[in-house]
Amino acid sequence: MNVELFLFFLFALMAVGGALSLILQRHPIHSALSLIVVMVALAALYLLQGAEFIAAVQIIVYAGAIMVLFVFVIMLLNAGEEERTAASRMARVVGVPVGIFLTALLAWGISGGASSQAATEAVVKPYDTKQLAVLLFREYVFPFELTSILILIAILGAVVLAKRES
């Protein structure tokens, strides 16, 4: 059991625990905090795989801006705890087996093509932020510019939608 495997299990447990807490907590703010825990655990897993820039972007953008937006909205709307209705209880009873089945199917499906034994560190290219930037600005420059327009549209949409009618 080397250090990398131990760290993987630690952060994987943290991520799964956070996700379970997300769906089991009653108050939305606790769910939001659990989701932040999941995102930080995932950032650590990205670091473990060598994707340093993506880990930093995950924390700066996802956990540090998008989730702040969620927390603001929860605070502004004063969201309270969820009520338990008959419909939600039944959904819980019926759906948990379905959820487990779906997860198992997915897990079997997407890990079928990947290696399942610890591969030797034969040819592991060192991931460099500079290489990522070159890729982003040469091959993927068109989607990159499109996403900037997308963000502009999202800003306009959010401002127009949330404006109070005076």
Next chain:
Amino acid sequence: MVPASYYLVLSAILFGLGVVGFVFKRNIITIFMSIELMLNAVNLAFVSFSRELGSLDGQVFVFFVIVVAAAEAAVGLAIILLIARNRQSLNVENVDLLKL
């Protein structure tokens, strides 16, 4: 080195939990957060595949997924604010009719 299939199984588990949360929770904001959880699970799968295949394209895709999630979160939360203002409730069972 941790084999890639471990990461992919973790990604599948997180995605499954996100689907379960999306289907079962009654609060609109929590449903939206389950969608973000699903997107994060997909990001993990992308990064794992990028490492497995030795190509940086997976990380570029993760970058785009994060950006699109940011845009979607902004607009989605604005819509949620409007729904909360109009229906005075955040329970998704109250938003199941087109007419108020």
Next chain:
Amino acid sequence: MTFLEQHPVLVISVIKVAVLVFLLMTGIAYLTWFERKAVAHMQSRWGPYRAGPHGLLQPLADGLKFLFKEDFTPDGVDRFVYFLAPFLALSLSLVTIAVIPFGPQAIVLLGQQTPLAISDVNIGLLFILAITSLSVYGVALGGWASNNKYSLLGGLRSSAQMVSYEISMTLSVVGVLLVAGTFSLREIVEAQGGYFLGFLPRWNIFSAQFPQVLGFLIFLTAAFAETNRVPFDLAEAETELVAGFHTEYASFKFAMFFMAEYASMVTVSFVTSILFFGGWHSPFPPNQVTPYLPTFLLGALGLYVIYDGLRYETIFGRVVLPVLGLAITALGVLCAWPGVNAFVQAPFWLLAKVFCFLFLYIWVRGTLPRFRYDQLMGFGWKVMLPLALLNVVLTAAAMLGRGR
């Protein structure tokens, strides 16, 4: 071999963390003393004078006060979040010190060579930006969890301010990134060694590609806003909104918010001196005299403390102050020893620059009035963000021009 012997890196890291946290907490405690003294002298009064000679035991008295005050929990709060918010604020402020490099040399601990930093990651700058993004939560959750309208408003205002100025801060750092070409803080500092024309230090603020003056000014202003200090401290000032987001926090948790603010001040000063002012590089070209500057300064301070202590009012002061002065002078003489002198140069210059920035923070606090909230937000979005973008564009254009 036990597990610890097999992984000496773990033990070394724990030792380094313990030493640095202890030094940082003591530094924060005495920073509060220094701030009260400095602001008081700017206002023509003395500041703490009674708790120990020259008020030097005032932080101890404050600490005891915080420990002994009643630690109540208001009714109707969300317990978990109420307890989480100050912990989050303090731990995030402290954790940034983990990537700060204190010197170029490697020291030997437990038989292993380690760099003079807790961890030498090659994305140090991104790590600091990430922690700055996360520190919004301490404030927002603290304001919300207090079950109090004013706290909630203060918390929301403060976190909106932090999010707005975070963008300008990140963009102003991009200029440095372009010039240095690396995220690693150690390499950024090492690229600032050397001197132009033999006497002007090659710091990033005088950079050969494009002087990062605008970047520095934007970074400093954004850092004032991020740490909720004057002139941007609307959300927590005593005369506004009761006390903002930490109204409902009692003794120890309030102390944690308080320490978190000073810790983030210290962290931002470190980051500014590393990014823009050359980190541990001396402003003087190598010569015979300036390596003895630590000796000279410490010796002068020690002798002055002895002189002042011998004429102090109380007997306690007449005993303690000369002893303290003697200790400081001895430390100064120790720094003149050849081996110690070479070792102490790098941390001394870094700490000197940090001290200058902390004094600037305190000086601004004693001098400027505070912004109104709409002025603050307008300034952040309409002035700082375009200027930061302009800085990035100009730096990139200058680098492209020189590259040809």
